[in-house]
Structures are given as structure tokens and as C-alpha cells.
């Protein structure tokens with residue numbers, strides 16, 4: 019599209035909320051009750067030479083300078099979770115609690131993701147307390163699990179009173195009903211603690227395939243009803259303790275990164291669980307049909323120059339720019 023048209027569109031959308039990973043936090047306050055579900059004005063498709071593109075390569079240009087970190091930040095997310103880039107924290111070293119939602123929850127299609135609006139929850143990590151705002155889904159996973167993309171990733175977004183953001187990321191795999199997909203599932207680990215002959219016999223046998231996570235099956239049972247961006251539906255009752263138990267029982271990979279959507283703000287305290295949730299194949303297809311592709315490309319190792327600066331400037335110049343030194 020031409021520059022004029024583009025600037026007109028930006029003007030037209032300036033009052034709309036950038037409904038992103040941070041929707042519902044201080045960065046993008048939720049619309050008041052009864053208002054329409056906002057639809058994002060960024061996307062995931064397109065290459066950098068295409069000025070029409072709303073994709074991740076052009077996020078910085080979509081709203082300047084608000085989104086500049088998307089192209090210049092040096093601690094951007096997602097990343098490949100390889101040894102050395104994260105610090106491992108035991109689930110028992112954080113405090114996490116999420117309220118169940120016996121009346122169900124609002125489930126919204128923001129155009130770029132589908133999001134469940136939560137009704138209270140607390141995370142205490144690194145001496146800071148955060149309150150849960152929402153959780154949403156990416157497909158495929160945004161973080162790579164030691165080089166490997168996973169079927170989906172859930173982001174639980176928390177905010178502190180000091181307006182800091184923490185995210186718990188959980189990979190979601192497709193339960194294949196056959197061979198082992200994810201190694202030992204947390205539930206199976208707990209089973210090993212049982213002292214009955216039944217459980218000992220199970221432990222000796224090959225690990226069972228991961229069972230679908232009930233709360234995810236419940237949420238996605240109504241995703242068909244929000245196939246149009248800007249729509250919402252009430253979920254059936256949600257029992258969140260199932261997910262909380264998995265988080266508490268397993269280690270988390272922590273690092274300081276960014277939002278994975280515009281404005282790509284940094285200082286986000288990432289906690290990527292080493293445990294994985296699952297959905298059934300039918301549920302995965304149902305979710306994929308609505309969510310589509312919504313995964314930002316992997317960013318450079320935290321602290322290294324932004325990958326877009328490297329491609330624009332060449333690696334040596336990008337390193338100089340990232341270090342803050344003035345080039346001669």
C-alpha cells in the first residue's frame with residue numbers, strides 16, 4: 019500500500035488498542051465492560067520488502083517510535099531455550115495460585131490470538147508479586163525447546179503493582195495416543211510416589227502417552243464459537259488447579275526478555291515451564307482452525323544485537339550500535 023494510505027490507516031487505528039500479548043496489563047488496558055473486543059492491527063505474515071506487511075519483520079514500522087524495540091531491542095523474545103540462556107528455578111521456589119472459574123470465563127478472539135480473561139491469581143517470583151491478567155495461545159510455540167518447535171504455547175500474563183510484567187510460558191503438545199510424546203508427564207511422576215503394586219508395575223512399563231489437559235480441552239470446546247476476530251464467548255467452568263499443579267511440580271527456565279508482540283517491551287520476567295501440557299488431536303485441529311499461525315520468529319540470544327539490525331546494518335555495525343558506541 020502507498021505511504022499515504024498507510025498513514026491514513028495508522029491514524030484510523032490510533033485510538034484502537036494494540037491487542038497483544040500484554041492486553042489487560044498497564045501497557046494495554048482492557049476495554050471497559052461491555053465494549054467490543056479489540057482486534058489487533060499487527061499480523062504474522064509478510065516479508066520486510068513488502069510495505070503492506072503487518073508481519074513481525076515490519077512491526078517497528080507499524081507504529082513508530084512506540085514499537086522500535088521490535089527492531090532494535092537486544093533482549094527480545096521468543097528465544098531458543100538452550101542451556102546457558104536461562105536460569106533454572108524449581109517450581110517450589112515460586113509461589114503460584116490461580117483462581118478457579120466455576121462460572122466460566124470470557125474467551126475472546128483478538129485477531130492475533132484467543133485469550134481467556136482470568137479472575138484472579140498470584141505469582142511470587144524473585145521477591146516480586148504479580149497478579150494474573152489473562153492467558154492466551156500461540157501456534158506453533160514461540161520459544162523453541164532446545165531447538166525444537168512445539169505444537170502450541172500458552173502465555174499466562176502477570177503484572178506487578180510496580181507495573182512489571184511476568185509471563186509463564188507452557189508448551190502444549192498433541193496427545194498422540196500412541197508412542198511417548200513428551201517423556202514422563204507430571205501426573206505420571208506423581209504416580210511414582212504411590213506405593214501400591216499397581217503403580218510400581220506402571221513405573222516399570224514404558225511411560226504412557228501424555229493425556230490431554232482437561233482445562234485446555236474445556237476451553238477449546240467452544241473455540242469454534244469465536245472464529246471471527248472481535249467476538250467472545252463464555253467458557254464452561256474452568257478448574258485451573260490442574261495447570262497450577264503442573265507448574266509447581268516442575269522446574270522453570272527463567273530469563274529477562276520481552277513481549278513477543280508489539281510494542282515488544284523489554285524487562286519481561288519469562289518463566290518457561292519444563293513440563294508440557296497436551297491437547298487431543300481433534301482439539302488441536304479445532305484450535306488451529308481459529309488461531310492460525312501466530313508465532314514471532316526466534317530472536318537472538320539475550321544481550322546480542324537485534325537480528326533485524328544485523329540484517330539491516332551488517333553484523334559489525336549492529337554490534338557497535340547495540341553497544342551504544344558512536345561509529346567513527
Ligand SMILES: [Zn+2]
Nearest residue numbers: 039156173278
Ligand atoms: Zn503471547
